[in-house]
Amino acid sequence: AQSVTQLDSQVPVFEEAPVELRCNYSSSVSVYLFWYVQYPNQGLQLLLKYLSGSTLVESINGFEAEFNKSQTSFHLRKPSVHISDTAEYFCAVSDKSNFGNEKLTFGTGTRLTIIP
Amino acid sequence: DTGVSQDPRHKITKRGQNVTFRCDPISEHNRLYWYRQTLGQGPEFLTYFQNEAQLEKSRLLSDRFSAERPKGSFSTLEIQRTEQGDSAMYLCASSFPRGRSAETQYFGPGTRLLVL
Numbered sequence: 099a100q101s102v103t104q105l106d107s108q109v110p111v112f113e114e115a116p117v118e119l120r121c122n123y124s125s126s127v128s129v130y131l132f133w134y135v136q137y138p139n140q141g142l143q144l145l146l147k148y149l150s151g152s153t154l155v156e157s158i159n160g161f162e163a164e165f166n167k168s169q170t171s172f173h174l175r176k177p178s179v180h181i182s183d184t185a186e187y188f189c190a191v192s193d194k195s196n197f198g199n200e201k202l203t204f205g206t207g208t209r210l211t212i213i214p
Numbered sequence: 215d216t217g218v219s220q221d222p223r224h225k226i227t228k229r230g231q232n233v234t235f236r237c238d239p240i241s242e243h244n245r246l247y248w249y250r251q252t253l254g255q256g257p258e259f260l261t262y263f264q265n266e267a268q269l270e271k272s273r274l275l276s277d278r279f280s281a282e283r284p285k286g287s288f289s290t291l292e293i294q295r296t297e298q299g300d301s302a303m304y305l306c307a308s309s310f311p312r313g314r315s316a317e318t319q320y321f322g323p324g325t326r327l328l329v330l
Contacts, residue, residue, distance in 0.1 A: 102256070134321075141218070142257070142305070142321040188256050199270050200309070200317050201247060204256030 100125040100191050104205035111179050112213045119174040119208045121163075121189030129191040131172040132202065133163055136186045145187070148172065159183075184212045216240070218322035220306050226328045227296055234292045235325045239308030246289050247319060248281060249305040250274065257305050263289060296329045303327075 103122045111117045123129065131148040146157040153165040163174045172189060186209050190202040219238045227233050239246050244265050249257035260279070262270045265286035275281075278296075283289040293300055303326050307319040 104256075107254075141323045142307075144318050144320075147318070190256070199262050199264075200245075200311070200319075201259040201262055201270070202249075202257070202319065203259070206254065206256050 100127075100129060100193065100203045102189050102191055102203055102205035104189055104208050106208050107206065108209045108211065110211045110213055113181060114178045116177050117175065117179050117183075117210065119187050119189075119210065121172045121174065121205060123170050123172065123189070123191050125170075125191060125193075128194040130194055130200070131163075131165060132190040132192070133157075133161070133172070133174050134188045134190060134204075136188065136207075138185070142188065145174075179210075179212050181212050181214060183210060185210060218306055218308050218320050220304075220322040220325050222325055223323060224326050224328075226330065228330050229298060230295055232292065232294045233296055233327065234290055235304055235327075237289045237291070237306030237308075237322060239288070239306070240310075240320055243308035243310045243320070244286065245309045245311065245317070246283055247307045247309075248289070248291055249307065251303040251305060251324070252301075260291075260304075293327075296327075298329050301327055301329045 101124045133145040134142045135145045148165045156162045161176045186207045188207045189205040192200045221236045246263040248260040251257040263283040278294045281291045303324045305324045306322045309317040309319045311317045
């Protein structure tokens, strides 16, 4: 079984400031790691995912996340946020060995609010 | 690609009534997942289909819940004798696995259920 912890339920950040959203996971097996974003009144969308290889993964809108195996973390960062980044961000994992069913285990989410 | 659609978007019902939700996945996607999200929590896995076969059910899915996916296309989730604790957002996601890479699940907008 896996679990995901997002300690920060809400993060307010000034526009153009950097941000880090923290995610830690616990699992007895190897996992894939994901960040999903939910904009107001929209469904969940995949932001980025870590499968293997380079521990740093990037999204098309300037976010990046780094997989740290020793700390079992997958923190999400952006060097300069924009008003349009206001959303709820969910970290999730799936069992790498369970090819037939890649159900996701989500954290409780972090609401990112950008202050103009 | 019209995305995953869910119907209805909102449902208010009285305790003890039955409700049924529908999910239409992206057309070529053979995997379909149902999740439930309560206030302040991340989505939790309920059940999973590969084509028309229901391959896994979470312990969260009591006997009052049933899901189907006839012909491997749309899916329905029925809740019988609803209880106030069933109030939640019910999310549907679909995917089409490519090789052994982690699949991307595409989420619908959800059906918000309120049981009075």
